[in-house]
Structures are given as C-alpha cells and as structure tokens.
Amino acid sequence: GAGVSQTPSNKVTEKGKYVELRCDPISGHTALYWYRQSLGQGPEFLIYFQGTGAADDSGLPNDRFFAVRPEGSVSTLKIQRTERGDSAVYLCASSLLGVASEQYFGPGTRLTVT
C-alpha cells in the first residue's frame, strides 16, 4: 500500500516569502505529526494532529508557522515570512492511533531559504 507522501521533495525560496508543505498520510491513520530535522540531528517535534484538530502545537517555533488538517487526512504546514534559519528537512509522519502505535514517516521536504 501507499506510504506517507510529501510534496514538494525540495523547495528553494527567498527570504521573506511564504511556503506551503503538503503531507498525505497513510489512509485511515488518525494521527499526523510534523517534525523539523536539521543536518545530522534528530527530528524536532513541531505539531501533532488527532483527526482535524491540533492536539499539541507546542513545538511550533513562532507564529510564522501554522499547520492545518481540515478534513482529517491531508495536512499543510505553512510558513510565513521565511527566514534562513527555517532551512531544514520537514518530515511528516502518520500513525493509526497516536504515539502508542508505530509512526510511519514520509521522505521529507527539504526547504532552503536563500
């Protein structure tokens, strides 16, 4: 079956621009997570959805970051007024029930802010 997919795979944008990153989770998975990973580091938690609602957004670094999951499936991570420090790989994961069940990760979107 299809795994978690993320688009685009790579995104280069200029400082100050707005970007949207998309995640398509595994069908039927109610939990969806966004992480940010810098080179050689472990993923850093950003936000967790259970269904359509953000159950925990404590990892979002500031109000330039926002994520939605309007129909409980596809999610979009939105970054306003991008900064060079936002450059990283943004990973999405989904799981059937939440942290108690296995998380399946997508390949990530590599964001580069110039």
Place this chain on the structure above:
Amino acid sequence: TQLLEQSPQFLSIQEGENLTVYCNSSSVFSSLQWYRQEPGEGPVLLVTVVTGGEVKKLKRLTFQFGDARKDSSLHITAAQPGDTGLYLCAGASTNTDKLIFGTGTRLQVFP
C-alpha cells in the same frame, strides 16, 4: 524540557566489529523507540521497548530499556555495511502524546 542524548555522535568501524549506541535522559519515558534513517528518507522504526529492563533482539541488533525507563542501548553484533545510517532513539512522553527524538548517532561501516 525532556532531552535524549545519544553517544557516540559518530561511529566509523570495519565490517565484523561490534558496537553499542547509548541513549540517555534524566526523564522517564512510557516507551522508547529506535529508528534508522538513510539519506533522503524518513526514519524507519526498528523496535519499541516498553517495560523497564526489557531486552529485544532483532537479528544482530539487541535493544535494552533501562530499569528506570530513562535510558536505552542498541548493540550491533558483527556490523555490516548495510547497517550504515543514522540511528535515532525516541521517547514517548508520559504526559503528552508525542515523541522526543535523540540527537542521533551516525554509523559508517566499511567493508
């Protein structure tokens, strides 16, 4: 803030050698997971340990969860080039429904 420190950060060994990766925290976790990540891909789950003192084996990999559920180790016997990758531990918080990832150990196994 819950932190998971992994050591060593980098490990470069010859095929056939044994190695151990450590994952330590001052916090208690309800469970701990180990992942392996290859370049350009997302992490892939290797194992989940839940009970303090639990030991799980996956072929040449042995995982142990500390008695106090604050630390874990991954031991690889007779490493092979296919074991090369970034190894990540991740703790499930007792208070929130999210994973805290460790700092990562990058393993390179040379033939």
